[in-house]
Amino acid sequence: MTNEWRQIEGINIEEANFPVRMEFGGEKIVIFREGNDYWAVQRYCPHQHTDFSRGAIVSNGTMIRCGLHAYTFKLSDGTGVNCPGYKINVYEVQQEGAQLLGRSINTGN
Numbered sequence: 001m002t003n004e005w006r007q008i009e010g011i012n013i014e015e016a017n018f019p020v021r022m023e024f025g026g027e028k029i030v031i032f033r034e035g036n037d038y039w040a041v042q043r044y045c046p047h048q049h050t051d052f053s054r055g056a057i058v059s060n061g062t063m064i065r066c067g068l069h070a071y072t073f074k075l076s077d078g079t080g081v082n083c084p085g086y087k088i089n090v091y092e093v094q095q096e097g098a099q100l101l102g103r104s105i106n107t108g109n
């Protein structure tokens with residue numbers, strides 16, 4: 001697998017209610033949106049498997065915080081900030097017309 005930009009299929013960005021749970025590259029992910037900015041991460045927190053759609057993008061769009069115990073991860077590389085040893089898969093997402101394109105930042109997928 002490469003980390004080239006690929007279309008994220010099955011989402012209508014005009015009607016979607018973010019955060020949106022999707023599949024991308026065979027992985028379950030969650031996509032967040034604030035204005036024209038998008039972020040995506042693996043769907044489940046590595047701590048106790050809580051769905052990240054119940055979490056929040058924090059620190060000016062640089063981190064995601066799990067909604068259950070507040071474990072927080074960098075969106076630049078997926079590393080845990082307040083939870084050493086934990087790491088998540090993170091994705092870049094951009095809008096192109098009515099589509100979203102995504103690519104892995106740290107998994108090579």
Ligand code: FES
Nearest residue numbers: 045048066069071
């Ligand atoms: S389940 Fe995410 S921090 Fe505990």
